[in-house]
Amino acid sequence: MSEQLTIGLEIDGRPHTEEIEPRTVLLDLLRERHGLTGVKASCERGVCGACTTLVDGVPTASCSMFAFSADGSSVETVAGQSPDGVPGPVQRAFAECGGFQCGYCTPGMIMLTTALLREHPEPDDAQVREWISSNICRCTGYQMIIDSVHRAAALLKEESA
Structure with missing residues (x-):
């Protein structure tokens, strides 16, 4: 051993x-x-x-x-x-906008989105693209992921209001 x-x-x-x-x-x-x-x-x-x-x-x-x-x-x-089994705002945004696709890259994308939105609560497209560029989506559906990030930002803003 x-x-x-x-x-x-x-x-x-x-x-x-x-x-x-x-x-x-x-x-x-x-x-x-x-x-x-x-x-x-x-x-x-x-x-x-x-x-x-x-x-x-x-x-x-x-x-x-x-x-x-x-x-x-x-x-x-x-x-x-989702500590209580209820999807958090980032997960909900990915579901609403189709960012899940096949789902394999999604956990990593959700974690990147979480970090991005903590640093930049209202990112522009360029910031989103830069942040997600470190993760590969083999479904080639990056636009739905970008839309999901913006939706997550909106949901987080609504929750904090």
Whole structure:
């Protein structure tokens, strides 16, 4: 058996202490230990964006981040967007505007959108395109994703009013 590391992190608002092998990547910790299969395993090289999570608010490819690097961090996944099983505003916007399409890139796109809207609550098209450019949608339906981001901004604005 290999050496084990003890780390502490918060996952979707809940504190966890984990015993992990040093080679464990964050994606595997989230999917295999916590059943958070909304975090998608795809390229496993950090280039497609399907596994995007927010680590301390920063979009991160969880497939290329060692879990021990998240020690002391807050990790947000797409499951945390609907903690009570009720879709949050970003998820609702993607459903309303057809941004889900096949659904494979969607969790990563939702996490990017969440980070974008925290930084730029009313982004223009150029900002949206720049932010989502790090994630690949194989359905080629980027316009519906862009529309979803703008709808999410509107829903968040309505909720805060």
